[in-house]
Structure formats: C-alpha cells, structure tokens
Amino acid sequence: MITRTDIEKLASLARIRLSEKEKSLFPEEINSVLGYVEQIKNADASNAKALQKETVYNVMREDINPDESGVHTKDIVDEFPKKEGNYLKVKNIL
Amino acid sequence: MTETSGFLTSNGMAIDLTDLTIDKAHKHLKSRDFSAMELADAYLEVIEKKNPEINAYLEIYDDVKKQAQQAQEIFESKEENIVTGIPLAIKDNILIKGKQASAASKILEGYTATYTATAAHKLIEKGAVFLGRANMDEFAMGSSTETSAFGVTKNPRDLSRVPGGSSGGSAAAVAMGGALAALGSDTGGSIRQPASFCGCIGLKPTYGTVSRYGLMAMGSSLDVIGPITKTVADAEIIFKAICGKDKYDSTSISGSINAVSPKKEYIIGIPREILEIEGIDKDVKENFEASIKKFESLGFKTKEISLSNIAYALxxxxxxxxAEVSSNLARFDGVKYGLHKKGANLLEDYLNTRGEGFGVEARRRILLGTYVLSAGYYDAYYNKANDVRRLIADDFENVFKNVDIIITPTTPTPAFKIGEKVNDPLSMYLADIFTVTANIVGIPALSIPSGAVIREEKELPLGLQLMAPHRGEHSLFMVGSQFLGE
Known part of the structure; x- marks a missing residue:
C-alpha cells in the first residue's frame, strides 16, 4: 500500500510539487490502480525468456552533424525561456 | 453525420460535405468542379459555426488560404497527388515547424515547433491542407479529452458526452464535418476509441510503419501515428501517404505496405472469452454478436479462438x-523550452515548473511510473509486465496461424457522459480494455462503425475492432470495407 509519505517521496524524485489535496487523494487513487495491475503476478511467465524474439538490435549511424551548423539555431534559441545572445541562461548549479 | 452545406462555388456547384470522401474530393478538384480554396473555405465555415461549442480545434491556422492556394497550384501544374488540397486536422502533439503545438498541456502553452513531424511533412509536401490543431487529452493521457488543459471536446453526436480520447479533437473534427480526415496518435487506443465514440474510422498502424519523428513521445514502445476518417478507403489513402522508413526514427520499418498478400477468403477469429470481462455493456455484446452474424452472411468463415493471456493485457x-511516460516527460523541465516558473534555486525551478505545468492525470501517471520503476518494485512490476507482453505477443502469433483477422468490440460501452469517469482513474482506464492489446503486441488494428444504441433519445455509435498480424493493414482494409459495403 502506498502511503502519503510514499507519494511525497515519489513526487520529489519526479520533481513535481503536489498540492495538499493531491497528497491526500493520490494514495487512494494510485493504490486502486496498483490493486488492479497486481493481477499480472498471477500470470505464468516462466517461459517468457524463451519467447524472446531477436527483434531488438542496435541502430547505429555515423557520428556526424546531419545539418549544416547553425541552420536551426535561431528557431531553437527563440524557444529558450531565458537567454543571453545565443546562450541558454540557467541558474548556478553549485 | 455531418450537415449538407450550402457552399456554392464559382461554378455554381454546391459542395456536399456530408458525402464527401478524399477520393470524391480529389475527383472534383481534378475536374475543377471546385478549387482547393473553395473546399478549404467550406470547411472553415463549418468550423466557425460548430467549433465554439464542440471545441474540436484548439487553433485554426492563419495560413489555410495560402496552403490551399499552393495546393491549387499543384493541380494547375498537373503534379497532384490523391491528398493534394485535402483539408485535414492534426492532433496537438504532432509538430509542424513554425506552428504552435502544446499536447494540450500548460507546460507547452505557446511553444512553437522548430521542426516538422515526418508524417505531417509527407502530407504537406503533397499539398494536403492542415486546417488547425485538434484538442486531445494532455500528452495523450486519457480516454475522454477531459484532461486537456484547454477545455473538454464535446461529442458531435451528443454534446453531453465525451468524444473519447486521447485523439478526441481529431475524431470530433471529422465527425462534425470540420475536416475530411485527421491525424491522431495511438498509444493504447487513442485513435480507435474516439473514432468509435464519434462514428468514424480509426486506424492504428503496425508499430514502426509510421515514423514517430515529431510526435511528442508518451510510451515510446507503444506510440504510433494514424488516421481518423469517414471511410476505410480514406484511412488507406492517408496511411499510404504517411508510412515508410524514416532516418529520423530508428524504430521505423521499411518494406512493402502489402506485406500480407491478399487472400481469396479471410477467416475471422472470435475471442469470445473477452466478452466475459466485467463492465461490458449489454448492447455492446449484442452488437458484437450481430457483427459476427453479418460477417457470416457476407460469406466469411468465423472461428472461435482463445488468447490465454489477454486478460493480463490491460x-x-x-x-x-x-513507466515510459515518467521517463519521456522528464524532458519538460522549463529549462530549454515551454513553461518556466522561477524558484529560489534550480531544484525549485523544476518543482514549480512541473508542479504548475502538468495537469493532474499527467502527474498521476508520472508518479505511478516512478513507483513501478523504483528499486524494489522494478522486478515485480516492470519486468513482469515485459514478460507478460511477450506471452501475449506469442498468443497472437499462434492464433494468427489459424485466422486472418481477430475481432472485438472497440470499446466496452458507447460514449460516456462528460464528468462521469474523470474522478475515477481506474474506471477511465478500463475504457481501453479492448484496444491496448494491439499496442502491446505492435499489430495493426482498425475501428469501424458497427451500429448504434439509443441513450436518452440520442443515437450513439458503436465500433468494431479488427486486428491483423504485423504489416497486415491490407487485410484490415479489405475486410473492413467489405463489412461496411464500401
């Protein structure tokens, strides 16, 4: 069972500030979903590994610039919330 | 479904939007019965009249006339394609460079796309006309369009009901006669379920056949772009226009779009056990049985099948x-684009931006995903779910050795009332019970109208879902169009 404390911990891991109302509603709502999805524990997956098909593989490409330098710069810089020239401005991290 | 409009063209010909399909519109455009500009105007007029109430569109683009003029020029130079000049809606999570795209979230309000999604690009380069961006559940999370930060979309068939979701705006745009077809995205039913609720056709293509480049990621192993249309033939036209291997999406696949060769007869598989699941409307069950009879009367062979692990699909x-949502939505942090809410330090910037930017369903799913991926629960939930995914895929592979198509109802109920399920997440999630499987397995699935039920004197459409093996879109088109008598 997920408690209010668990929800606060998850929210802090996920970098989301929750309202007091959400802190009291979410445990019940998420527990009801977990109660439903827990039924997968009943599935017999003992042969699942044997069913693994070779469909997953790495896709590689040359480590080169796909576009000429600067062609997208203005569009992308225009979306920065804070900038100085063509630089993205962020807060001190240390 | 839609209204006959009184649009008179310069030739004095009325454009009948009700019966218009892509193929018919193309023929009219080609024989100059009306121009691409006149066709676009006819749709803009319907939108102006109906959208304030229905809220299918979040924005009508300011360059529709220009797009239509360019389409007309393509016709004049005789370089037209079947989609040239066709007026379309696009879901708000698919990017077109220079246009806003918000995924119906406050965290991206005002964001202007810096590149164009491959699926949209393929239509634009052929001269299709995008009328505007369609409302949706926030970041495609929902089955009713009620989680949109910009207001619910109403079902054109009954304004007190939801249009389904998450591509509810796309389906409502087509159903209200405000677009000839629309692009949606489908992670667990988000094209098929709203198509069913609004009486349209919805195609979820095989995973990877349509590039996800420029589609805002929700569940990257599940997401696919597809069409919502008025006919199966139109769905095929749009699908063929947008599919193909894309160097910008390494999960996209190449190969013939007719990988499963046409057959003389198609065998329809019926997983009757799924009708035993709790919460399926009595009328939906009856309609499903009637659909089986209809297939038989059309000369199809039907066969009872069993998918032993399908009960674990949802x-x-x-x-x-x-789990995939919590990872994919980590990128929305207020640093590089979108909403930015200041705090005392960087951590507080994140907390404030994501706290205010994401709506309640997005937060709920991010927390749920964070939980199932956390140390100690990872094996019990995420790894086990991946194992179950393999079991379900294996079940389908085995069943498809004996049948060509598997049918189920698209949804367990007809369209529900606005507000009915919004405060009960689990009951909302159960609306996806028949549709999620195709995403888990990666196979194509088509929802087609299969009749209607009467609720409070309103006729509400029901949908039938057809599923085929990987790359079996052609079988879906063949069988779907025969069922509908197209």
Missing part, C-alpha cells in the same frame, strides 16, 4: 505505459 499496459 494490467501490463498500465505498468509499461506509465
């Missing part, structure tokens, strides 16, 4: 999807 979906 449970594994609601583990895998939130």
């Amino acid at each position: 449970a594994s979906y609601y583990i895998l999807m939130p």
